[in-house]
């Protein structure tokens with residue numbers, strides 16, 4: 001199973017960067033997790049969007065979905081010109097309702113709600129979900145291929161659910177949207193890099209990957225903070241592909 005980083009910033013991109021977007025490839029299967037601004041352009045460096053088996057949106061904040069609005073145009077025009085027949089399966093939390101409805105474009109997206117009981121089986125891949133703690137409904141995603149398992153938190157602040165859900169995974173990718181110095185209260189929407197290290201340690205994962213970087217931060221600080229509690233940590237590098 002391969003993971004390619006198509007965007008690693010939030011809530012806005014760095015110069016030449018992109019917000020949340022991650023491509024999972026296993027055999028011929030291609031799944032896009034999140035589709036923030038800049039992701040559609042980067043996706044096409046690796047695969048054609050027509051080939052996507054599914055798009056999974058962890059939540060409906062703009063830095064995770066904004067390129068869905070232009071993917072819509074791409075598919076609509078390709079279909080009108082007879083260049084594409086498929087309708088892409090899109091999975092997303094059903095709220096906020098107005099954001100969910102914006103994605104509900106017939107014949108372009110086959111939109112289905114994510115719930116905690118949803119299980120997707122795409123060839124050898126099994127995909128499951130659990131709810132996180134964020135200002136809008138957000139789900140962490142687990143993808144396993146029978147040998148390896150990958151978990152991505154989406155956006156979240158500290159909670160026990162991610163520790164339970166990520167127990168022993170081969171790769172855990174976490175929202176490290178904050179450094180400790182920027183956590184001014186407990187009421188924040190993201191994990192600090194330090195908290196990411198604690199989650200990885202308590203979940204007993206094999207490897208931790210940090211993402212969702214504030215564009216003006218130096219990721220060396222994230223590595224250092226997370227490394228205080230967990231040694232096997234790296235940052236998600238834009239356009240890099242990792243074997244899970």
Ligand SMILES: [Zn+2]
Pocket residue numbers: 010011020061063064155212
């Ligand atoms: Zn975000």
Ligand SMILES: [Zn+2]
Pocket residue numbers: 059061134155
């Ligand atoms: Zn968010």
